[in-house]
Amino acid sequence: MRSLIFVVAAVAVSAAAQPPFPHKYHVEEEEIECGDCHESAWTSTMSADDLNPDNVICLDCHDEGDVRLEWPAAEREYDFNHMQHVEQLDLECQTCHQGLDREGWRTTGYLPAMDDCMTCHNGMAAPRDCEACHNTDRSLLQPSSHILDWTDTHGDEVAFDGDASCMPCHTVTDCQECHDGALLVERMALGASGQALFTAQLEGSGNVVDRVHGLNFRFLHGIEARGKSSDCLTCHEIDNGDFCAECHNPAGSAGLRPAWHGVGNWVTIGVGSGGGEHAQLARQDIETCAACHGGTGEDPACLLCHMDRTPGIGNDPRTHDSDFADLIGEGDFHDDDSAMCFTCHTQSTAPDQFCSYCHEAP
Amino acid sequence: MRIFVVLLASALGVAPVLGATVDGRVTASVYAFEGAVTDSTTQDYLRSTGAVRLQISDLGHPGLSITSYSQSTTDLSKQSTDDPSTRFYSLFLRYKDSRGDLVVGRQHVWAGVGSGSIDGLRLDTKRSGVRLTLYGGALVPVDGYETNSLSDAYLWGIRLRTERLAGVRLSLSYADRQRDPIPYRNAGIYSGFTGRFPAIRRQLLGAEASRRFGPHALRGRLDYDLQNEELRRGEVSGRLGLTPTLSVQAGWRQRRPSVFAGSILSVFPSQGYDELSVRANYALSTDLTVSVDAATVIYDDDDTQRLGVSAAIGRHITIGLRRYQGYAGDTAGITGSINYPLTSSLHLRGSLDAASFERFAADDSDDLLTGLAGLTWRPSRTFSVDGQLQGLSNPAYDSDLRMLLRANYRFRR
Numbered sequence: 001m002r003s004l005i006f007v008v009a010a011v012a013v014s015a016a017a018q019p020p021f022p023h024k025y026h027v028e029e030e031e032i033e034c035g036d037c038h039e040s041a042w043t044s045t046m047s048a049d050d051l052n053p054d055n056v057i058c059l060d061c062h063d064e065g066d067v068r069l070e071w072p073a074a075e076r077e078y079d080f081n082h083m084q085h086v087e088q089l090d091l092e093c094q095t096c097h098q099g100l101d102r103e104g105w106r107t108t109g110y111l112p113a114m115d116d117c118m119t120c121h122n123g124m125a126a127p128r129d130c131e132a133c134h135n136t137d138r139s140l141l142q143p144s145s146h147i148l149d150w151t152d153t154h155g156d157e158v159a160f161d162g163d164a165s166c167m168p169c170h171t172v173t174d175c176q177e178c179h180d181g182a183l184l185v186e187r188m189a190l191g192a193s194g195q196a197l198f199t200a201q202l203e204g205s206g207n208v209v210d211r212v213h214g215l216n217f218r219f220l221h222g223i224e225a226r227g228k229s230s231d232c233l234t235c236h237e238i239d240n241g242d243f244c245a246e247c248h249n250p251a252g253s254a255g256l257r258p259a260w261h262g263v264g265n266w267v268t269i270g271v272g273s274g275g276g277e278h279a280q281l282a283r284q285d286i287e288t289c290a291a292c293h294g295g296t297g298e299d300p301a302c303l304l305c306h307m308d309r310t311p312g313i314g315n316d317p318r319t320h321d322s323d324f325a326d327l328i329g330e331g332d333f334h335d336d337d338s339a340m341c342f343t344c345h346t347q348s349t350a351p352d353q354f355c356s357y358c359h360e361a362p
Numbered sequence: 363m364r365i366f367v368v369l370l371a372s373a374l375g376v377a378p379v380l381g382a383t384v385d386g387r388v389t390a391s392v393y394a395f396e397g398a399v400t401d402s403t404t405q406d407y408l409r410s411t412g413a414v415r416l417q418i419s420d421l422g423h424p425g426l427s428i429t430s431y432s433q434s435t436t437d438l439s440k441q442s443t444d445d446p447s448t449r450f451y452s453l454f455l456r457y458k459d460s461r462g463d464l465v466v467g468r469q470h471v472w473a474g475v476g477s478g479s480i481d482g483l484r485l486d487t488k489r490s491g492v493r494l495t496l497y498g499g500a501l502v503p504v505d506g507y508e509t510n511s512l513s514d515a516y517l518w519g520i521r522l523r524t525e526r527l528a529g530v531r532l533s534l535s536y537a538d539r540q541r542d543p544i545p546y547r548n549a550g551i552y553s554g555f556t557g558r559f560p561a562i563r564r565q566l567l568g569a570e571a572s573r574r575f576g577p578h579a580l581r582g583r584l585d586y587d588l589q590n591e592e593l594r595r596g597e598v599s600g601r602l603g604l605t606p607t608l609s610v611q612a613g614w615r616q617r618r619p620s621v622f623a624g625s626i627l628s629v630f631p632s633q634g635y636d637e638l639s640v641r642a643n644y645a646l647s648t649d650l651t652v653s654v655d656a657a658t659v660i661y662d663d664d665d666t667q668r669l670g671v672s673a674a675i676g677r678h679i680t681i682g683l684r685r686y687q688g689y690a691g692d693t694a695g696i697t698g699s700i701n702y703p704l705t706s707s708l709h710l711r712g713s714l715d716a717a718s719f720e721r722f723a724a725d726d727s728d729d730l731l732t733g734l735a736g737l738t739w740r741p742s743r744t745f746s747v748d749g750q751l752q753g754l755s756n757p758a759y760d761s762d763l764r765m766l767l768r769a770n771y772r773f774r775r
Contacts, residue, residue, distance in 0.1 A: 226690035260723035284662035286632040296543035299550035
């Protein structure tokens, strides 16, 4: 009973706040055309125009005092040219104002949602740029969720909801500006002096400073990479280390060798020594090693020690996991003399002994 | 690729005859800055960049269109050997109707475990509530502007998506990706090896699932490496919408290092890492939203922590604190940004970041300071101009002042 009273009260308050106007009755029963009352819609070019009917129109049928004549005009934050849509494009009112003829009361429920606009404003039938309708700067149109650390969190949002919620405002081009390594053009041109540049993005990201990484990112990227605040691989192709090696190439600049290489027990030699700190670091975070030593086109520094100089004896630094042979199985080294295995297991030493790791001698 | 450039030029030429629509943006910018050649020497740059986005629609058929997005850059003060460089990020012909969507040309693909830029084709179609994405082509060169051959580098894959299983958004994907490494220019200094390593290849199988329960959500992802026969990535996360103004999110992620078959580093034993993270968002009022996040990344024999607090004051101001500690290195920083409309056509944009950081295995810390201040002027909805001053201070520069000017024009014919 209490709930019923609450619902009745809520409806009463709502009805008082929104002047009652039965569109359905006027359209269906009286067969009045939209333009009979909203004639100014045919000449309106601004969304701010008040398209409510003039009092005189109501008084054609109603007596003064029988009807409420003052309708508050809604505030608009975007541009809309009714004349262009109705007069030039010859669209029916119901195309956008769906459900109008079934509306019992005057509410804003029949006003078109943005999704309705995007049916035509898809970049083909009509422009889909924000500026086509909104007169506010695009960066101020973004949802509240985009304001905080959106660069770090938007991946989760897409994973939860899919990309459907992005598409009203964004195109694939917007994604590409960051996720396709758009900075690569600049990075390649500048080489090792590469900066986190302010690129000529298309106002697409809505970021205040229009770039992905901070201008001092060069000094923090190692910390962020190891701290996994984001996955570098999402945008940068680092599978083979070449992306990092553009700058972190030890052969190109000996000065880039970190000071902590070579100190203390960086390398320990001897069976059972475990290899020292470098081996531990490689086991726990080989991506950090790959940043400098993973570049292709030359021998990696690992080969300085990790060479199979005396095959079969097993006193060279341990390189593979114990199940490595099972994993590679029928590898390409069986019939390809240029297989990667032969960079360490050099054929010039003793190919038959390399084979003897798995095959018994005849 | 040249074929598509010719096609684009032809489409622009015949667009008026066919009654096609040309939708585009042109952006031009000039950026003056000082670049560090080494830690002790710098060089002045005055770089210009042009970006053009074009979409030519209704090319004789309502569903036929060409889309292009390209950037070109050069240095106006000192020409480098690569200047001017131009890159087409996308340039594709598209046909879309009720049966599906066919895209041919240079494009970026996001399809579960498969992602990357390809010169190839992609087909999207939906039948009985199941959406199928099929794609394949040559991977676009990372360091060049021409086209790869399929034998040098390729990516192909398939993805199936549906929401028909009890409201669960389910995705299954497979991707096969291969890129030839750079061949040896000289004989290896240790191995004497010449030639090239075998192609770096990955074959991944992925599954993703997510489900909304009103304000709550749950999701998971698994990527499986078919070559190494191991789980490459696993993720589970959930979000609770406790009240309309308070939400809490927690997640776990496990990932193997991104060293794939064909790289010499793939033969060494290595471990992945686990990450546990939590995040809370709380809207204290319509003008103040606060977000707190914390995470720990657990390596084989070490760990690192992240902590962040940020606040949005109204829609125009954000401030944040960020802290890293542990294996990654130590850093603490504060950031602030403003995006404020002075008038309907004039916007103030700016940010100020200050941080102190200590590199991995280093004993002393350094300071960073970054400041930006700029104005955006939009005299009309089709044209805008940005001007920005940037100031940097870091271990390489005591002070570095930079300047950017950018103009942006949108058109539709």
